[in-house]
Amino acid sequence: MTNPAPSTDSTAFAIDTAAQAAMRSSRPAGHGPVRAYDWIGHHAANRPGKEAVRELSPRKHHSYADLDRRAEALAVHLQSQGIGRGARVALLAHNGVEYFDLQFACGRTGGIAVLLNWRLTATELEYILNDSAPLLLIHDVEFTATAQDLQQRCGIRHLLCIDKGRGAASAYEAALAAQAGQVARREVLTHDDVVTIMYTSGTTGHPKGAMITHGMNFWNCTNLGTPAGVGMKTVHLSVLPLFHTGGLNCYSNPVLHAGGTVVVMRTFDPGAALRVIGDVAEGITHFFGVPAPYQFMLQHPEFATTDLSRLQSAGVGGAPCALPILQGWGSRGVHLMQGFGMTETSPACIFLDPADAQRKLGSTGKPLLHTEARIVNDAGADCGPDEIGELWVAGPNITPGYWNRPDATAGAFEGRWLKTGDAARMDSEGFFYIVDRWKDMYISGGENVYPAEVENVLYQLPQVAEAAIIGVPSDKWGEVGLAVLALKPGQTLDRDTVLAHCQGKLARFKIPTDIAIVPALPRNATGKVLKRELRKQFVGSNAPAIT
Template sequence: MPVRYYDWIAHHARRTPDRIAAVDLASARRHSYRSFDDRIARLAEHLCRRLHVGRGDRVAVLALNSTDTLEVQFACGRLGAVFVPLNSRLTVPELAFIVGDAAPTVLVHDDDLAETALAVTARCETPGVLRLGPGGSYERAIAAAPRLETSATVTLDDMSTIMYTSGTTGRPKGAIITHGMTLWNCINLGGPAYITPSSVLLTVLPLFHTGGLNCYTNPVLHAGGTVQIMRAFDPGQALALISDPAAGINVFFGVPAIYQFMAQHPAFAGADFSRLIIGGVGGAPMPVPLLKIWEGRGVALQQGYGMTETSPAVLALDREDAARKAGSAGKPVLHTEVRVVKPDGTDAAVGELGELWVKGPNITPGYWNRPEANATSFTDGWLHTGDATRVDEEGFYYIVDRWKDMYISGGENVYPAEVEDVLYQLPAIAEAAVIGVPDARWGEVGVAIVALKAGQALCAGDIHAHCGANLARFKCPGTIHFIEALPRNATGKVHKPTLREKFGAPGSLDVAGAAAP
């Protein structure tokens, strides 16, 4: 018999009604679990009675971070509807594809994105629209509506969310997220991240991304803790909030770029991290030199690994091992199975590279309207992650790089993350990325794209010399390009398709010339 889904906000509204559930930092709104529950119940009633949202209908949100986004998520749960968060950085044509694919009954948007939202809804003929902000139709609806008194009977197997993955090629895919997946992620992350009712999380990643929504926003709300939502990440503001005893922040999560920008901020040296119980990091390989910088400030960043399709937690590094196993993503979380699989389909041995496969109740049942992706992404229930991975003799997993980012130079596999890690050892480098480009002699060679810290000087010859002293010759980038800043997506990950488009032409040389593998 399917297990019923229960609403966490409603539960904590009964159990600890006066505890603060969510703080919207941009507007200074503070919602107790009682008031949060009331707003969600009134929003659900309006969506149901006025906008005709029912079981299985989609409700999209196009907004910068706000507690309102969380209200939409939970209101959808009470109706059996499906929450569809949209990437706020996408263009009208990109959003029109996603909205056309998901076909939402309602699109909720904020003032800052009104022009884009209205253009998309006009193209896609979206029936209902709600505008966030003071005086907007969203607030008027909540103020006027009675509470939804009877929620739909929803099970853990029912779809809760469609989350579109950014992808590096082709059209984005809508990963189907069930209520069960989100619950299992709360359980899987709750222990390693030390999440309790006393947790106070600063959310800086966008809520349209699984990192912002589920690392650790939903787990903290599931536990009855408090989430403070930053509208858009600002390193100085984040450091000030973490340092402020009145804010009480003791839980934080970011992708490597978030920690890099904070470490480079002038306020980093004087920031107070003494209240942080957990500083989680994931989303991309973490440069070990950056881990060491934070370790020097008394923060052993706890690495982990996951993806949209896995809820996202798959691997987590225990706090006690964070420094000793710097660079590892840890071991599998409680309710998840993993394999490291070689190209021939057999399991890799200790220390041997393979692709990480994942299986368990936290894995997506598939992609929305994409049967071809469902057919190629799974083998006997195992999800192919596309990430090159190895396991050490103690059972710790290391995410080496994306399989598709690997290139072959002179017959040898080169993983850009390893080369980037060496580049970050140079103090003058603020950002670095490596891509493989075609080469007539070696098949492919590496190209390094580097941004320097303000006021720092470094020439291509310095970088070639450093790589030559620390890497096998075939791993050394043949060409160095200097730019002001690397292109990044909305979550802060380096957007390598943009770099390949700009710097991927074969045979290009920098002023220092190419070093042959």
């Protein structure tokens, strides 16, 4: 693999896009960008003893005053390491208060948090770290060997280890304690400043770093918090990975913005999650998940006896939610709130009110308060009712672009409109429906998988002449990958060999579960593989047995 040289330009994040220019031109004369305010500092001043974050394993309670002190100490530590405005800090860790420490420390220093998917292999992380060029990598103790390897590969200056088992003796906690009482040099930040980079799998085989601004975070809190009923009394159970927009922004950030409490589960376990939800002492009022956690809890023996009566809001997104899941939870009095969003939209974008859930089965709802949506045909004109086109969205919750990828940024926008790449339709009442994914992406267990990345690995096999990945239905994961392969003359290949080849090169959720051998891949006149033909052949009751 050839990686780009690490960037040392701390201003590289300030990519000017047509969307940003449009926002600036719409401001009244004499008015600059909206200033970004310190949520945690505000709550620490007004309700210092209120619980902000509750970690379940190991159990620890952090008040808003505690979180304020932690963010400030980390901000001072970052500056002591020469990490200032625009510099990147990477985090490779399971769920914990450290995600919020880093986010709000960056909100004071102007740093940018690069949140890493711990399910990725070292090779996949190497590309991301070379692209984002962080000066510091904060990591869980269990990822120490990986972190040390990546430090050498990517030229990272500093490592800082989180060790929950050692408590205050953890290097991370010791670094915070060493800066206790010190005050960071504050940067004046605006809604246009980038605070996080979240890497999404790319259709070209390499992930793209979606830039998340302070403004995107704020508008997501406003967009999502109101319909979800988030407030100071909210107690949200966060089980999705906090490196993912669903974990961080649905509903954790909106809850902290409102002054509520986020209960953090280090890794998801369906039985444990049900017990926490059902525990009167925990007081859980809100929950959000992709369909898989809901399915796993629904299938758990304790689901029927768990007290769900205190659950005021249960959101679902990230993938289409199967009707049996909606009905199963509905039978217990919990009507799942469906919606549509992307990392690039921060993510809340379209939302289906529970009151319309049964009447509009399959719909993702209507645009949220501060988001616009339209469906556009190939000619760039708006589609009529029930006409299928591409979903475009706009608003202050939209990313300014992709890190170090002005080409990808330019291709993603038409003026102020973000082209989602999703085929959709809108009915006569204004309800949106996602029909298909034009980018050939499929979703496995709530994780986006882009075939080109997997196909690049399959082409490394000497027996393979052609390779294509398609998503096929899975009762457990929603979709899994099927590798459709055409072999070179005289070659043979079996499933075990393909899967063994992918181990260590791809995260487990990206590895295809099965293969099919064909004489040649179907292509159009320009040579593009016709994946719709592969889906016809291998998906459905009349599909031949997969070998």
